[in-house]
Amino acid sequence: LGASRQAKESWLINGKQPTLRDVAQRAGVHAGTASRALNPLIRDQVSAETMRRVERAARDLGYQPNPIARSLRTARSNTVGLVIPDLTNPLFPPIVRGIESVLEPAGFSALIVNTDNDRDRERARIGSLRSRQIDGLIIATATLDDPLLTGLWDDGLRMVLINRRAAEGPIPSVVPDDESGITRAVDHLTGLGHTRIAHLSGPLNTSTGAARSRAFRHAISDHGLAGLPELVIECAAWSQAAGAAALRTLLARDTRFTAVVAGNDLIALGCYDIFAEAGLRCPADISVVGFNDMPFLDNLNPPLTTIRVANHDAGAEAARLLLAAIEAPARPLPSVLMPTSLVIRASTASPPQSG
């Protein structure tokens, strides 16, 4: 009701949104004064009486500041770019919502772009974002070998990496504690009696792929198991299809294994697709652990055991970091590691008895 009334009123001023000058005129003050009265940071520079009159006029007119004009003047857009690989990957919507839960109350909006893991596309989209004068960037597409991000950083663009990070460097990031996660997964499997465990890693040019792969080798060796290189394979992408392809390759190698630590849940889902054609029952013949605890894992066949990461919280944390960077560009920002936990469902069990 309020909104519609406001809109009505705005028609009274020659058919357009009322401007600051309309407000000032109605309040009988100068536009500059109205601006000060309406700016919470410097409202104490105006007299109580003026404040009252300006606020009254603004309310009567349904005045809404024009963010475009404000941006042009202040060179800030109150907008941040959000660069993700693909919104249809269920990992990302919770992250996005977490980010927005912090951005929105702070008066910021997120401009979301999908890159489909295409570098040229990413470069182009980020360029477009920059031209829109975004105040900062949250990036979920970092790879270890990409000079683009470092270039942007050196250029003075504020940014925070989420989910994946870049190679060593100053750019702050919020990523899962990949090492603890993978350790939990391997501990769980060895606890069930598995001794021949395979790893379907994500792309090794991503920090998550590399870190999880390294953590896997360490965990295996910490348990005194033989680290068989032929039981580790790199998926071409963080996708169901790539997971399926990798497992198929692994099975063809004819090295026996009874469990799989998948690089993430989608790769685990790809494994599911192969089980039928390979005549394997999960978890009776083979166990699988995923990573991320994306939605709907509960309803899979079988429900997927996985490593949980608080994705919503991670998004929120990244947004907080970015806002801090925008407020105080000088202060260096920490990188944060999100804790992990093991969610045991039905895709893991003791290995089959046969030797």
Added chain:
Amino acid sequence: LGASRQAKESWLINGKQPTLRDVAQRAGVHAGTASRALNPLIRDQVSAETMRRVERAARDLGYQPNPIARSLRTARSNTVGLVIPDLTNPLFPPIVRGIESVLEPAGFSALIVNTDNDRDRERARIGSLRSRQIDGLIIATATLDDPLLTGLWDDGLRMVLINRRAAEGPIPSVVPDDESGITRAVDHLTGLGHTRIAHLSGPLNTSTGAARSRAFRHAISDHGLAGLPELVIECAAWSQAAGAAALRTLLARDTRFTAVVAGNDLIALGCYDIFAEAGLRCPADISVVGFNDMPFLDNLNPPLTTIRVANHDAGAEAARLLLAAIEAPARPLPSVLMPTSLVIRASTASPPQSG
């Protein structure tokens, strides 16, 4: 490489992005001329030689027009608002991507907001969108009884509804052909031999809830079956939890049925959650059909038979309609019905033999 070189060059101009005046100066012309040369619509107003010089200068400087300044001048933002209930509902990411696939090549960006089905929130978010001078709105949250949208429409805001539509009115929409979809579902079930079919409808204050519910009754009666009111129940939301609650209520009624037509896939998923506690096997004891064919249905237990809608295409179509409305505000826009198809998976089978 190109972008980073551009960024470098831009530093040459006193550490900021180069402006049109920088370009003009370098090309030895005035800003107005440079503006014309760079505007595809009126580029023929400048001489070939000037064109060449301006383009050259723009390229050398890595000039990117400032969309904020442009918007302030033209009163257009090249941004559209996208209002959805919840990005973590897997139905929406494909729609969003479809929308962006059309918007982006046209030079538009989408500003996404989540409403969580909260009306006050929706009103507030749309207000914020308006203040950001969006050129139009794509709305996936319409209900049949909400005066807000009509108000905005009458206010002159261009918009297109997607997925759900408002009550009769002039607002263009892109929605699934709910009637054909439900008819396919019921045909499929009766073809399998089911005669006692329940319907878990979505909220009846949404066009999809109401249309699917009506279509269900018609289809049942078209097959000469008894339309038992106690076999139809309205879910409180389009969610897994609401679907579970509704099925539990239905089972408590003690009216026998062998199949469920769910209002959408999430409601169907909610049914899955009840089967175990109710001692029902799907599809042996009970069949379920969903609606939308959201992602990952293939990996459920059992894989869900559903009604497919081309969600990506629907998004693209909605975006096309909106762009048309923005280009030519006067021309009335059509509403489009997206075709449906039946995807048979493993959640449907012949009813159990017992009478």
Added chain:
DNA sequence: TTGTATGCGTTATCAA
């Protein structure tokens, strides 16, 4: 065909 001037709505600087 090109130059000039103005204004979009806001904020910030400077005077008063």
Added chain:
DNA sequence: TTGATAACGCATACAA
């Protein structure tokens, strides 16, 4: 404490 003025970067009406 307030008013006047300029400027952010661009597009366009008008003049030349």
